[in-house]
Amino acid sequence: MPLCGFYNSNRIREAKIVMGGVARLSFSIEKPLLKRLERLVREGRYANRSEFIRDMIRDRLVQREWKQNEEAVGTITLLYDHHKRGLTQRLTHLQHHHHHVILASTHVHLDEALCAEVIVVKGRALDIKRLADLLHQQKGVLHAALSVSSTGKELA
Numbered sequence: 704m705p706l707c708g709f710y711n712s713n714r715i716r717e718a719k720i721v722m723g724g725v726a727r728l729s730f731s732i733e734k735p736l737l738k739r740l741e742r743l744v745r746e747g748r749y750a751n752r753s754e755f756i757r758d759m760i761r762d763r764l765v766q767r768e769w770k771q772n773e774e775a776v777g778t779i780t781l782l783y784d785h786h787k788r789g790l791t792q793r794l795t796h797l798q799h800h801h802h803h804v805i806l807a808s809t810h811v812h813l814d815e816a817l818c819a820e821v822i823v824v825k826g827r828a829l830d831i832k833r834l835a836d837l838l839h840q841q842k843g844v845l846h847a848a849l850s851v852s853s854t855g856k857e858l859a
């Protein structure tokens with residue numbers, strides 16, 4: 704039957720493995736959505752759609768790692784005024800208490816009063832989130848941001 708033949712040839716094309724362990728596949732998408740995809744590719748300055756889709760899949764995998772409390776990597780950025788009474792000591796104390804998830808930290812004196820601190824973390828997602836929340840909650844912290852990434856083990 705022609706219809707079956709069409710689907711079969713599609714399936715064969717999707718499963719075709721080309722050199723370097725890369726699979727080439729085709730998929731269906733509505734035209735308006737395709738336009739949006741192409742705009743995202745352009746705006747993201749991706750070389751092509753494949754790059755964009757690979758990146759999107761990895762992003763979803765990282766989100767899942769965090770949702771499932773797997774081992775993750777991230778950075779916590781803090782902005783605070785070191786004149787605030789006891790704040791520096793409290794931030795240091797919290798970091799010592801969570802030393803098992805902290806890989807490194809960098810402190811930058813932005814001006815006479817303001818400090819920026821970037822803490823590189825690796826550990827269970829919930830432990831990292833807990834530490835980020837605790838640091839954020841300290842009185843005098845003007846801004847705190849958690850950037851979530853991955854150990855990369857599942858992304859290759």
Ligand code: NI
Pocket residue numbers: 785810811812813817818819
């Ligand atoms: Ni400072």
